[in-house]
Amino acid sequence: MSLQLAFSVADKTTTIKLNGTLNEYSSSLDGVEVNPMFDLNLDLQGLTAINSLGIRNFHSWIYSIECQRLRLFHVPRVFVNQMNLVAGFLPPKTEIESFFVPYFSESTGEEIAVLFTKFLEYKSIAGKIKISYPVVTDAEGKPMELDVLEDQYFRFLDSYN
Numbered sequence: 704m705s706l707q708l709a710f711s712v713a714d715k716t717t718t719i720k721l722n723g724t725l726n727e728y729s730s731s732l733d734g735v736e737v738n739p740m741f742d743l744n745l746d747l748q749g750l751t752a753i754n755s756l757g758i759r760n761f762h763s764w765i766y767s768i769e770c771q772r773l774r775l776f777h778v779p780r781v782f783v784n785q786m787n788l789v790a791g792f793l794p795p796k797t798e799i800e801s802f803f804v805p806y807f808s809e810s811t812g813e814e815i816a817v818l819f820t821k822f823l824e825y826k827s828i829a830g831k832i833k834i835s836y837p838v839v840t841d842a843e844g845k846p847m848e849l850d851v852l853e854d855q856y857f858r859f860l861d862s863y864n
Contacts, residue, residue, distance in 0.1 A: 722749030
């Protein structure tokens with residue numbers, strides 16, 4: 704699925720929802736500008752994949768945007784992986800408001816992506832990130848486990864919180 708964008712503006716905030724794949728064919732971002740006096744919210748819930756050329760295109764675009772505040776919502780695992788791999792992937796002013804964390808059940812084989820939200824599951828206290836892990840259960844009521852290496856997956860929070 705090619706990248707599709709949906710726009711809305713309210714209360715001096717522009718929201719852009721990204722749906723589909725961010726790749727070399729993702730020209731949807733080309734020429735997209737926002738009011739520099741407004742905040743920009745990016746909702747990434749519909750982002751399904753991203754490749755190296757998509758990373759480059761997105762990086763160039765996001766650094767060209769002028770806005771008051773840049774906030775990301777519903778950040779999927781594929782995007783979290785890029786934030787952890789590419790230093791300076793997002794501008795320093797970026798705030799991650801929510802992101803998905805994969806969980807897995809050995810017993811049932813279930814996989815689920817759990818939304819972690821700023822100030823609920825994670826927050827910065829005296830410059831250190833504090834994470835409160837929710838109890839996630841499978842269909843049998845058994846606790847599920849994180850399906851990522853904590854030290855690596857949550858590393859981006861040190862840069863964008």
